[in-house]
Amino acid sequence: MVKLCPRCGSPLMPVKKDGETVLKCNKCGYEVRTDKRREKYSVKYQVDASKRVVTAQATETKETKLSPEEREILSEYYEVLLEELEREEGSSEESD
Known part of the structure; x- marks a missing residue:
């Protein structure tokens, strides 16, 4: 009181x-x-809601298990991505 x-x-x-x-x-x-x-x-002390700072709450990540098909799709995706990056680097070096 x-x-x-x-x-x-x-x-x-x-x-x-x-x-x-x-x-x-x-x-x-x-x-x-x-x-x-x-x-x-x-x-x-109680802080007014308009003066409070919003913070993020960290949560633990769940371990995801990929099926063999999903792993193969990701592997192919990364191979294509790396090839495209190499191709872009090669074309930018030729123009210089």
């Missing part, structure tokens, strides 16, 4: 002072001692 300052109505924040916790108003400086036995005070 949030306690409010009786002077200005701002929320009182827990602050350590002389080894004990006091509730202090950041606006007007009002302070009140806390009862350690009754309540535990902590500060939690």
Whole structure:
């Protein structure tokens, strides 16, 4: 439960002072001692959704097993790709 300052109505924040916790108003400086036995005070911050940073979540990749046919198709694809790259390099060297 949030306690409010009786002077200005701002929320009182827990602050350590002389080894004990006091509730202090950041606006007007009002302070009140806390009862350690009754309540535990902590500060939690909630960031507005418009100011949050979107991050990516890493997931583990699943091991895919290729069939022999799929392996052969990929092998042929890479062979054709390498041939085309060699052909393009050869034609660019001839034009230079």
